[in-house]
Amino acid sequence: MTALFTHTSDESESQATVRLDPSRQGETVNPELYSKFGEHLYTPRNVTNVLEAQALYNPTFGSWKFGSQQYGVDGGNSAAFDPDEIDDRIETYAETHGIPDAERLRTAYRDGTALWWFPYGDARTSPDVGTADDRAQRFEVGSTDDYAGLAQWCHLPVHRTNAFEGQITLRAAAETPVRLAVHDVDPDDGAIGEVLTETDVTARDANRTVDFSLKLPRDELEDDERLFGFSVTTRVSDANVVLDRVCCYPDDHVATADPEIVDLLADLNLSVLRWPGGNFVSGYHWEDGVGPIEERPTKPNPAWDALETNLFGTDEFVALCAAVGCEPMICVNAGSGTPEEAARWVEYCNGSTDTEMGALRAEHGHPEPYNVTYWEIGNELYGSWQIGWTTPTGNADRFRRFKAAMEAVDDSIEVMACGNRHTDWNEPLLGELEPSDWLTDHVLMECHADPETDPVELFNAHSGVASQLREEYEAVAADCRDAGLEDVRQAITELQLFTRFDGREDDEAADGESASEESADQRLSRETLPTNKSVTEAVFDATIIHECIRSGTVDMVTHSGVGNHGGGLRKSQGRVWADPCYYGQRLETGLVGGTPIGVDVTCHSFSTETAWGTDTSQWFGELEPVTDAPAVDAMAVTDADEHDFAVVLVHRDAGADAIDVTLSGEPLESLDVVTVDRLSAETMYDTNTLEDPRRITPTTDRTAVDDGTVTVSLPPYSLIRVTGDQEPAVGE
DSSP states (O other), X not given: OOOOEEEEEOSOSSEEEEEEEEEXXXXXXXXXXXXXXXXXXXXXXXXXXTTBOOOSSSTTOOOOOOEEEEEOTTOSEEEOOOHHHHHHHHHHHHHHTTOSOHHHHHHHHHTTOOTTOEEESSEEEEEEEOTTSSEEEEEEEOSOSSOEEEEEEEOOOTTTOSEEEEEEEEEESSXXXXXXXXXXXXXXXOOEEEEEEEEEEEEOSSOEEEEEEEEOOGGGOSSTTOOXXXXXXXXXXXXXXXXXXXXXXETTOBTTBOHHHHHHHHXXXXXXXXXXXXXXXXXXXXXXXXXXGGGSOOEEOSSSSSEEOOOSOHHHHHHHHHHHTOEEEEEEOOSSOOHHHHHHHHHHHHOOTTSHHHHHHHHTTOOSOOOOOEEEEOSOTTXXXXXXXXXXXXXXXXXXXXXXXXXXXXTTSEEEEOOOSSTTTHHHHHTTOOTTOEEEEEEOOEEEEOTTOOHHHHHHHHHTOHHHHHHHHHHHHHHHHHTTOTTOEEEEEEEOOEEEEOSOOGGGOOTTOOHHHHHHHOSOOTTTOOOTTBHHHHHHHHHHHHHHHHHOOEEEEEEEOSSSSSSSEEEETTEEEEOHHHHHHHHHGXXXXXXXXXXXXXXXXXXXXXXXXXXXXXXXOOBOOOOSEESEEEEEEESOSSOSEEEEEEEOOTTSOOEEEEEEEHHHHTOSEEEEXXXXXXXXXXXXXXXXXXXSOOEEEEEEOBTTEEEEEEOSSEEEEEEEOOOOOTTO
16 A cells, blocks of 8 residues: 655654655545534433424423433443432533523422423423323413413524424313413523513314414514523413423424534535434434324433433434435444334335335325435444443344344445454454445543643644554454455444543642642643543544545544534534534545545654553553654645645644644645635633634635745644645636
8 A cells, every 4th residue: 555644753843844745646535534423412511402403491391311320231321310419410401501590490390390391370280191102291270360381491593583483282171272482581580571472372172283483573682692481371270281292493494403503514515424323322213203293202311311302303314414415324223122123214214105114204204215325233232331232242143133134125225333443342243244334433532631641641642543543443454354354344433532530629629728729730620621622622533534544444434523422513502603623624524535645744753651541441442652653644635526736734742832834746836826724722622612602713824835835834733724726727
């Protein structure tokens, strides 16, 4: 294989050169290397599906699951039942989501109200049974002339629209007019105040689903970051109403998906989106998430916190992918699921209307097959945290059975096996693979830091791990060749850095030592930890994908994070924003479709001493000490989809200041000017936030080429893309 990257070490930490050599070429850069992964993963930070536009908390009045980090013997996340722990969790929810009165939520929850809702006026609440045999919410009104029922605090995306639409499923002991309203909220005490907009529906003896719409007055939207109240009430005395669900969508939703998420993913030129998990999928049963919403049960999230409402299922996911312009990848439940269930899923997506499941899809309003190509069989089945975890031979057996059942329905699909580059996990699996199959793996090394951790050492361990991963994937490729499977392709279906801070909280300082005194002595803190939300993730991702391009051993990377998982997109309090790594990936996609060319880099080297990730090394490996790694990483291509020439430079050494990089070589000789897109941050832990969502975004400049050379400044914690285009010849 042609060496696309060479490094000559130099003592200067402020100067570097990159010589471009188009006589050395690699394989075309595959767009699947720049893909994403979205999971129904809920935590105190994310209690709703970020992909959805639906704006209310707990819209199905489900029985809330307060997830515990304790795993059962068969895997899966258990629930916490300790009252004090639940009270603390509700406090965390309120603080995280800008809710003004945690005590009101706690009191309502104890009195029989679904979490996030509370009684409004003279109303008594109790649990009931919904249309899908799940939980519903009853409220009873006393003798009153005032409105009474249920309410919640919510955040509406009024920075985009003032119009909302939705559906409510309800019934009542006697025919009852029910008001749906959006209210002003007192910012000091959270009191639900003036009605800003309202509409009425009628509850009857039998459950019925009614569409509604609401429009806020434009003059109420000057403060587009305000908190709103949403109520479902009646002023009929002695009313007895049961609510099964109430969903409220901004009118700009995209087949129920959040339009800002859609736009950001579309701007990313995304190739593939993996869904629905992740650990979640090992307890997910896809048939719960298709069909009329009244038939979709709300269930505890099997792997994480909170609830799975099943409002966003297969049809909604495929519609999201179509709106984004990417290919869907579905990971099937090979934990608690069966081959027959997976085969039905394939038939639902790809079968004609002559098949049972294809006819069901058509009945749900989608007569044309979805033609989903990529199907992954199971997620991290080696881990005891996974529902239905298994052994290496158990995984091989499951793969054989699932693959046979799924391909019997559609033999054109591409099947992806749950692999692992460590231990003996892959050995029996190789006996079941065929050359057309994929073998997956996850890069999730968990690194624990404390106040004494050297932040430069931690950053450089992540920026320098790519060559180690290359060797590990080349070893897997060699195992495949030895098994007669040279054409098996590898995919990293989860990629992100995991850093954890193990230091004491401020109120845990040692006796006689103030928190400020302790923090003054420490080298790292929770606030200065580089995480997957920081610019460090952008550097980490770019260097790994560059090695995938050079080695040719990994053909797809579905990077973790769309909202609920890892770094990428964030959503909170009705707002969506992107992490730095999103912008890094957007710059990186400028390499797609290009032919990699040789780069000869002269720059200083760096090394590390610490092995990180030893706590998770059995399954995810560790970050080994780095020896003499080049401080500048470079990947260059010609004839890419977007530009005639592109090179991405990455500053990998947190111990060095800015580096002036001089580029030269044939691709620059015919150019007068290049475009320089730069993503950088002042510190390795800088992030974008709800309050400052565009703190770290790319800047763009034009730089002259002087006699075939150009010099750019590469700041610490940064990546730069340099692009150029030939002037079209006369007559073209």
